[in-house]
Amino acid sequence: MIDKGRFFVPGPTEVRPEVLDALRRPMIFHRHKEMEELMRRVTARLGAVFGTRRPVHVLTGSGTSAMELAIRNGTKRRVLAVIHGDFGERFARMAEACGREVVRLTAEPGGVVPLEQVRQALVRGGFDAVTATHSETATGVLGDIKVIGEMVRELGGDDVLLLVDAVSAAGATPIDADAWELDAVVSASQKALALPPGLAFAAVSERFVARARTLRDRGVYLDVLRYEEFAGKFQSPTTPAVSLLFALDKQLADIEQETLAARFARHLAMTAVCTAFVSRAEAAGLGVSLLAGPGRYSPSVTCIRSDRSGEILKGMREQGYELGGGQPPLAKTTFRIGHMGDHTVTGVEAMLGVLDRVLRNL
Ligand SMILES: *Cc1c(COP(=O)(O)O)cnc(C)c1O
Numbered sequence: 001m002i003d004k005g006r007f008f009v010p011g012p013t014e015v016r017p018e019v020l021d022a023l024r025r026p027m028i029f030h031r032h033k034e035m036e037e038l039m040r041r042v043t044a045r046l047g048a049v050f051g052t053r054r055p056v057h058v059l060t061g062s063g064t065s066a067m068e069l070a071i072r073n074g075t076k077r078r079v080l081a082v083i084h085g086d087f088g089e090r091f092a093r094m095a096e097a098c099g100r101e102v103v104r105l106t107a108e109p110g111g112v113v114p115l116e117q118v119r120q121a122l123v124r125g126g127f128d129a130v131t132a133t134h135s136e137t138a139t140g141v142l143g144d145i146k147v148i149g150e151m152v153r154e155l156g157g158d159d160v161l162l163l164v165d166a167v168s169a170a171g172a173t174p175i176d177a178d179a180w181e182l183d184a185v186v187s188a189s190q191k192a193l194a195l196p197p198g199l200a201f202a203a204v205s206e207r208f209v210a211r212a213r214t215l216r217d218r219g220v221y222l223d224v225l226r227y228e229e230f231a232g233k234f235q236s237p238t239t240p241a242v243s244l245l246f247a248l249d250k251q252l253a254d255i256e257q258e259t260l261a262a263r264f265a266r267h268l269a270m271t272a273v274c275t276a277f278v279s280r281a282e283a284a285g286l287g288v289s290l291l292a293g294p295g296r297y298s299p300s301v302t303c304i305r306s307d308r309s310g311e312i313l314k315g316m317r318e319q320g321y322e323l324g325g326g327q328p329p330l331a332k333t334t335f336r337i338g339h340m341g342d343h344t345v346t347g348v349e350a351m352l353g354v355l356d357r358v359l360r361n362l
Contacts, residue, residue: 002322005347010137010301010324010338011168012190012197015247019195022250023243030240038249039234045252048260049193050166050185050203051176055231057224058248059200060241063167063188064090065222066200070163070184071095073212073224074204075129080121081105082113082130082148085138086327091131091165099217103127109330110139110291110303115147122155128211129161129183134169137191138327140303140336141292142173149180158207167191170201171255172267172300172340183208189244192267192300194341195251198244202227267299270339270348274302277352286359291334300340308362309335315358321351 007014028034039058046056059065071079071094081092083106092102105113105121121127130152134145145164152162161183166175170185172192177185185203189195204224212224220226226237255263275290275297282289291303301324306312309326313335316323326334339348 003320006321006351008321008323008337008339008343008351010191010336010340011188013192013194013338013341014343015194015196016342018254019247019251022246023196025243025246027242030242031235035242035245036234038245042245042249042252043231043234045256046201046203049170049175049252049255050187050201051174051180052178052185052203054178054203054205055228057202057204057227057231058236058240058245059202059222059227060198060238060244061200062197063165063186063191063200064094066186066188066202067091067094067165068098069202069222069224070186070204071098071100071131072222073215073218074161074163074184074208075100076211076215077101078103078127080118080127080130082118082132082143083107084112084133084136084141084143085109087136087138087165087167088131088133091133091163095131107141110141111293112141112143112296115144115151118148119151119155122151122160125155127156127160129163131163132165134164134166134175135173135298135300137168137298137301137336138303138330139291140298140301141296142169142298145182146176146180149182153181161208161211168298168300168340171263173264174260177203177205181205189248192340193251193255195247196244198241199248264299266345267340269345270343271297271299271302273345273348273352274337274339277355278302278304281356281359287362288359291330300338302337302339303330303334304336305334307333309333311362312355312358315361316355319354319358321354
């Protein structure tokens with residue numbers, strides 16, 4: 001077991017004991033008033049996190065389930081996939097698995113797809129949806145979702161929907177689904193919201209719901225129209241993960257107390273501390289460097305290039321710290337620090353002190 005304050009995997013992230021305690025509450029019946037009241041509170045607070053006045057649907061499933069909801073209900077035939085790493089690629093493969101044709105725009109590792117390329121693709125047209133990743137957890141890169149949103153609306157009107165994977169972004173960085181006119185913003189409980197895994201979230205636009213009504217293969221479990229129907233009465237179509245909802249209720253109240261602005265600032269500060277450390281370590285000849293280019297750093301994960309990633313992870317584990325490995329195709333050449341959720345600058349600094357020793361003793 002890893003001690004508190006030492007678990008820096010980019011999801012699941014560490015969960016505070018107070019939040020874990022909420023999981024121990026006795027069950028309530030999900031069709032009773034008590035659950036309705038809980039869901040009223042949760043819906044309002046999730047709305048603030050996602051920047052929407054519409055309901056945010058809560059699914060029992062991992063983030064992938066909400067991504068699939070976005071694809072199945074929001075795409076018709078041909079999808080433009082903006083890919084900044086492994087998670088963006090997964091979104092594209094998922095669309096293909098659901099029978100859609102996919103055109104990929106793939107960035108160099110650590111880079112972003114130039115916005116001009118996105119624009120040109122949209123001008124050529126023929127797409128009914130665009131997929132993009134807000135914080136690409138595989139590479140530690142933050143995409144420019146707001147600008148992509150503006151382009152999609154300018155060039156695609158109401159016929160092209162923008163589907164955003166915000167799994168490691170929601171709760172770490174501003175998302176304004178309504179103002180940016182995003183059609184689906186999906187996330188999960190175990191990243192920057194610092195809850196146990198098991199819940200997924202989907203904020204969808206009216207445009208998205210209208211599109212869903214025209215599609216016949218929505219299935220059952222991920223049919224957004226059923227979620228829409230039940231959201232009206234603050235319920236879910238099927239039995240929800242009651243215990244996780246208790247934890248969500250507690251955590252969202254605490255996030256409101258901290259304020260989202262302070263939470264975002266704390267995430268930026270943790271990123272700043274990590275990126276500054278890696279730059280110093282690189283200058284000191286310790287054989288590490290940042291994967292993401294300057295100005296593109298994710299607020300929740302820092303991805304570090306090193307040929308000795310495996311040894312570094314092992315060295316940190318021996319010191320009682322768990323960091324994250326790299327993701328394909330960077331599995332052997334990078335490792336990642338997940339600094340999201342309820343982690344603190346002080347905690348990150350303590351971890352970096354240990355990482356410094358490990359690097360020097362390689
Ligand atoms: C973690 C993550 C996912 C996958 O989420 P699961 O909960 O494992 O299904 C998808 N996209 C991004 C950006 C992620 O960070």
